[in-house]
């Protein structure tokens with residue numbers, strides 16, 4: 001199936017690790033060039049080396065407006081075009097105390113919501129030259145109440161879904177589609193390193209498929225949404241959760 005991505009230029013914010021890195025690899029497999037970013041220079045350099053000659057990396061902080069515009073400009077100066085912009089940066093920031101401090105709220109907002117708005121706005125002048133796609137990485141948490149100490153994560157991800165739909169209307173006349181994905185629990189290197197194996201196993205089994213997603217299983221739908229195969233999709237949200245949202249009972253499963 002032709003995805004129409006050959007020699008297209010794809011920006012993936014925070015593509016030096018995790019879901020973003022897997023997406024970069026998947027776009028390159030479709031013949032695209034990819035530009036990734038991250039704050040840690042060593043991790044970024046390692047990722048670019050692993051992705052090969054079609055990858056380009058810029059060390060920047062997507063919560064800082066100047067960095068965001070500089071990243072977009074450097075990608076355009078390097079490749080002469082931008083066709084796809086994936087707003088992938090995001091993080092579950094757990095509050096330390098009983099309630100959030102103002103600083104924790106600001107940080108959660110900046111990385112999960114502000115980065116998406118700034119990235120989208122920075123991308124439009126380039127995407128609108130020939131038309132393009134913005135893919136926003138939200139989370140299943142946008143649809144559900146979240147537990148633990150990162151309860152604001154879902155609230156800002158819900159904002160990303162709403163922003164996706166509103167922004168899609170604002171840029172449709174420029175031939176830009178805007179879509180979002182809602183991944184469920186995904187086994188990134190960070191998740192593997194920070195969640196105890198017993199908790200990881202427990203959390204992995206709370207969906208119909210009874211396992212967590214691999215990063216490649218999230219990357220595939222990102223590539224599809226950015227491709228010409230999804231040309232009639234805009235203001236759409238795609239859940240990729242192994243059926244998690246339909247299970248009110250976490251222990252629920254057919255076959256047991």
Ligand SMILES: NC(=O)c1ccc[n+]([C@@H]2O[C@H](COP(=O)([O-])OP(=O)(O)OC[C@H]3O[C@@H](n4cnc5c(N)ncnc54)[C@H](OP(=O)(O)O)[C@@H]3O)[C@@H](O)[C@H]2O)c1
Nearest residue numbers: 014016017018019038039040061062089090139183185186
């Ligand atoms: N993993 C899951 O289970 C899951 C589930 C649902 C949704 N998601 C969403 O999927 C997206 C990717 O998550 P992930 O699990 O793949 O994350 P991850 O493994 O922590 O990777 C995050 C990437 O973003 C970069 N990054 C983080 N903050 C940044 C900033 N301010 N500026 C520039 N780069 C930044 C990181 O590099 P540096 O640290 O070097 O900056 C890294 O390359 C996020 O939006 C997340 O909310 C994840």
